[in-house]
Amino acid sequence: MTDDSLRGTPNRVAKMFVKEIFGGLHPDRKPKASTFDNKYKYNEMLVEKNITVYSTCEHHLLPIVGRAHIAYISNGTVVGLSKMNRIVDYYAKRPQVQERLTIQIVKELQKVLGTDDVACVIDAKHLCVNSRGIRDIESSTVTAEFGGKFKNEKTRLEFLDYIKLDTKF
Ligand SMILES: Nc1nc2c(ncn2[C@@H]2O[C@H](COP(=O)(O)OP(=O)(O)OP(=O)(O)O)[C@@H](O)[C@H]2O)c(=O)[nH]1
Ligand SMILES: [Zn+2]
Numbered sequence: 001m002t003d004d005s006l007r008g009t010p011n012r013v014a015k016m017f018v019k020e021i022f023g024g025l026h027p028d029r030k031p032k033a034s035t036f037d038n039k040y041k042y043n044e045m046l047v048e049k050n051i052t053v054y055s056t057c058e059h060h061l062l063p064i065v066g067r068a069h070i071a072y073i074s075n076g077t078v079v080g081l082s083k084m085n086r087i088v089d090y091y092a093k094r095p096q097v098q099e100r101l102t103i104q105i106v107k108e109l110q111k112v113l114g115t116d117d118v119a120c121v122i123d124a125k126h127l128c129v130n131s132r133g134i135r136d137i138e139s140s141t142v143t144a145e146f147g148g149k150f151k152n153e154k155t156r157l158e159f160l161d162y163i164k165l166d167t168k169f
Contacts, residue, residue, distance in 0.1 A: 021056055024093030031086035033112040038074045045155070047071045047162045048084040057128050058095035066124025066140065068102075069163040072109060073117040073149055084109065098122055098143045106145040116148030119159055 023029055048070045055064040068088045072079075091104045102122050109118045121144045130137050142165065149155045 020093070022094050024090045029090060029093075031083055031090055033083040033087065033108075034080045035112060036078045036080075038076050038078045040078075042074065042078075045071050045073050045158060045162075046078075047159065048081055049163045051085045051088045053088060053092050053101075053122060053124055055092035055096045055098075055101060055124070056094070057126055058097060060128035060132070061095065062127040062131070064092075064096065064098060064124050064126050066122060068105065069121045069123075069159075070105065070109065071119045071150070071159045071162070072113055072115065073155075074113070075115040075117065077113050077115070079109070079112055083112075087112075098124055098126075098141050102143040102145045106147055110147055117150065118148070119146045119150035119156070120144070121160070121163060121165070123165055 049067075051068040051070065053064065053066045053068050056062070057064050070084050070088070087108050088105055091101055091108070102120050105120045106118050109120075110116055121142065123140055123142045125140045129139060129141075146156055150159060
């Protein structure tokens, strides 16, 4: 390899996959989710929406790009807002299928918050569907996991109303 723009490519690509694209395979990178007492006595739903998702489909190793929306109802513990974005990013940064990613996010937050009352919806484009194969540029995939009180229709609809799935990305 004599071209100086290509010389660094093997190392650059290896570093990118290990440290960035698949960085979430390293358990040391799992975010420490700081929690607080719910001193404010805020007892309604909290929604962190439009969280950017960059992941990689495990079948084709092509990008999955979209948005995650998370909701929880505190039973005494509150989590720092940015930690929800960090948890999404950690589980996204590995070879994934969207269904598993959605469930992993909910399970992690249920553990951190000590409650089942957590939900996550992801709307994402899979480049393996958009840019190759069937090459359908418009389609996106929606997955959802509803824990605890979110299995109740009224609570679920409140969450879905807050996020109104019209996100363009
Ligand atoms: N359920 C699920 N399927 C996914 C996800 N990401 C990609 N896929 C699908 O995984 C499937 C792999 O199917 P294969 O038939 O082995 O692969 P392929 O021959 O390249 O299929 P085409 O994409 O239809 O050309 C494809 O249908 C992808 O659309 C995901 O997150 N969840
Ligand atoms: Zn794929």
